[in-house]
Every structure is written in C-alpha cells, then in structure tokens.
Ligand SMILES: NC(=O)c1ccc[n+]([C@@H]2O[C@H](COP(=O)([O-])OP(=O)(O)OC[C@H]3O[C@@H](n4cnc5c(N)ncnc54)[C@H](O)[C@@H]3O)[C@@H](O)[C@H]2O)c1
C-alpha cells in the first residue's frame with residue numbers, strides 16, 4: 510500500500526510502498542478514508558519528539574473496516590470507525606480507575622519476536638506510529654484503537670474527532686471540567702486551540718479570550734465562539750488578558766507547545782485559577798513558574814488527548830456535529846492527496862490554516 514514514511518529525523522515524508530499484514534487476534538484492518546495533519550506529527554518530523562524510523566506518521570483518521578481478526582466481536586466488515594491513539598488495554602490500574610487515556614498500554618502491540626503489522630517491502634522493519642499510522646491507504650490496528658460511529662457521519666470530518674476535536678473539547682470537558690459562566694483564555698488557535706475555544710463556548714463560558722499571532726486564526730476563533738481576541742504579535746497577551754478580566758481568567762489553556770506560552774498561561778490566571786497545558790513542549794524543555802503564585806492557589810496541569818474515554822466521547826461529538834452544535838466543516842481548510850502531505854505541513858508552519866485533511870480514493 511502507499512504510505513507517507515518518515516525515514517530521517519529531521520526530515521520530510523516520502524510517499525512509498527509499505528507492506529501491511531493480515532489482522533491477527535484482536536486486530537482490525539481499516540481502509541483509511543481520511544487523515545488529518547496534526548502539529549504532533551510535525552513535532553516528530555522536526556525531532557522535538559523522538560521516534561524510531563522508518564515510521565508511517567498520521568494518527569487523526571477515520572475509515573471503513575475491511576476485515577477483523579480472530580476474537581474481534583465489537584466490529585465487523587463495513588463498520589465506519591474513528592481511530593484514536595489512546596488505545597486502551599482495559600486491565601491496567603489507569604483503565605480500571607476510569608482514566609483509559611493514561612493506559613500503560615501493555616499487550617497492545619504484536620510480540621516483537623514475530624512479524625509486525627507494518628514492514629518495508631524487503632522485509633525490514635517499519636514502525637507503527639502511536640499504534641495507528643494513518644498516512645496510509647490501510648491501517649492495521651488493535652480493536653481498542655477504534656470506535657464505531659453512525660454511517661451518516663461524513664468520514665473526512667469524523668477524522669478530525671480522532672485527535673484535535675477530542676483533545677480540545679476533552680481538555681475543557683474532562684481535564685479542566687470548567688463550570689458554566691467560567692472565564693477562559695486559550696493561547697494558540699490551530700486545529701486543537703479552536704476546539705478548546707468551541708469547547709469552552711459549548712460549556713457555557715461567559716468569556717472566551719483567544720490568543721494567537723495570526724489574524725486569520727483570530728477570525729476563525731471568533732467563528733468558533735471567542736468573545737475577545739488578542740494578537741500576541743502586537744500586544745503582551747498576559748497584560749491584555751488581565752486587563753480584559755480585571756485580574757486574570759479562571760481557566761487558561763495552552764495549545765501551542767512552547768515554554769513561553771505555557772508560562773503565559775500560568776501568568777494570565779487570576780487567584781485560584783487553573784492552567785491546562787495541551788501543547789506538546791519539546792522533550793527536555795522545562796517550564797518556570799513564579800513560586801509566589803502558589804499562595805494565590807493557582808494550579809497547572811497537563812492534558813493528554815483531552816483525558817478522553819473515546820469510545821464514549823467520540824460518538825457523542827458525532828451527534829453534536831450532526832445536530833449542528835459542533836463546528837467541523839469550518840475546521841477543514843484544505844482537502845489534499847497523500848502526495849501533498851509535505852505541502853500540508855508547510856502550510857501548517859505558516860499558521861494560516863486550521864486543518865488539512867488527506868482524503869484517500
Ligand atoms: N496533549 C495532547 O494530547 C495533544 C494532542 C494533539 C495536539 N497536541 C499539541 O497541541 C499543539 C497544537 O497543535 P495544533 O495541531 O493545533 O497546531 P497548529 O500548528 O495548527 O496551531 C498552533 C497555533 O499556535 C499559533 N502560535 C504559534 N506561536 C504562537 C505564540 N507565540 N503565541 C500565540 N500563538 C502562537 C499559530 O499561529 C497557530 O495558530 C501542538 O503542540 C500539538 O503537538 C497535543
């Protein structure tokens with residue numbers, strides 16, 4: 510099958526042939542219909558996060574089940590599915606305590622002594638990316654990396670629910686659990702940040718202040734429910750938020766992945782506020798907080814894939830979209846072919862677009 514391979518880090522993606530196995534016990538073969546480009550993929554291309562190569566990137570996707578392996582009863586051929594990298598074992602203490610997005614993930618890959626799900630055509634190793642690898646015509650995944658969805662849901666928009674939507678909405682609904690009428694600031698209005706903005710609006714925030722350096726993104730943010738916007742290339746975001754709210758917000762969200770903006774998220778909180786860091790800060794990078802602020806009972810926390818329980822959450826996000834309560838059409842800036850994937854990441858770097866989605870034939 511054709512796939513987008515990362516061979517060297519840092520590096521671009523090569524479109525090449527990759528071999529894919531038949532579904533083994535507990536595995537499902539999915540025909541990929543659509544796959545979104547997430548900034549997390551880019552972090553692995555630039556080397557901000559390490560990964561063994563060669564690997565097929567991509568993790569935000571939807572498709573149709575083509576075959577199931579022995580023992581799979583949850584899915585059958587023809588089912589429409591969304592993938593999620595938060596594959597869960599259902600047995601570890603995180604799964605059993607209701608936090609499957611933190612699953613220890615034991616036993617969810619193949620035994621390393623035998624043939625793997627993906628390989629190069631000459632039989633050498635090809636590593637599956639985050640249990641998914643969706644920049645490819647097919648995906649061979651553990652059944653617990655998939656959720657079944659209703660068939661009237663368009664699959665190109667369903668793909669976005671696989672990461673950015675779940676990450677953004679989940680950060681608001683599950684990680685931070687903001688009450689209605691909260692005051693909120695969101696730093697970074699890309700595919701993820703726009704979903705934090707719309708999540709906050711859906712949750713009934715009284716104030717949603719969107720921060721970005723790009724005017725186009727701030728226009729998007731207004732469409733997604735921002736009540737105020739701040740262009741951080743022109744003003745100091747922290748003092749602007751403090752001024753707008755008379756001292757700082759109750760909840761801030763960082764959706765970029767930088768030390769400086771994670772620190773801003775902390776600084777723009779009022780007393781008792783909670784900062785949630787969604788962006789992936791490069792490995793080895795520390796974040797500095799003013800210790801005095803702890804007396805103001807400020808809190809800071811991370812959020813992994815929106816602390817999701819995706820088999821429960823994603824079908825509900827699909828319903829919200831189908832009922833006109835969730836914006837997904839507006840998130841898709843471009844539909845591209847697999848061969849355009851590098852251009853898609855270049856467009857992401859300019860900060861002008863919300864999401865590019867690869868659509869397969
Ligand atoms: N925690 C998770 O589970 C999870 C899941 C998905 C993505 N992520 C991470 O979330 C982050 C955002 O992902 P994305 O796909 O939305 O990225 P993106 O590139 O689409 O969006 C980033 C946005 O930040 C803006 N920006 C950049 N620097 C800025 C600055 N200094 N001040 C204000 N705005 C600035 C850009 O203009 C852009 O709009 C990435 O780090 C990604 O890896 C985390």
Ligand SMILES: [Zn+2]
Nearest residue numbers: 547549672673
């Ligand atoms: Zn992602």
Ligand SMILES: [Zn+2]
Nearest residue numbers: 598601604612
């Ligand atoms: Zn588990």
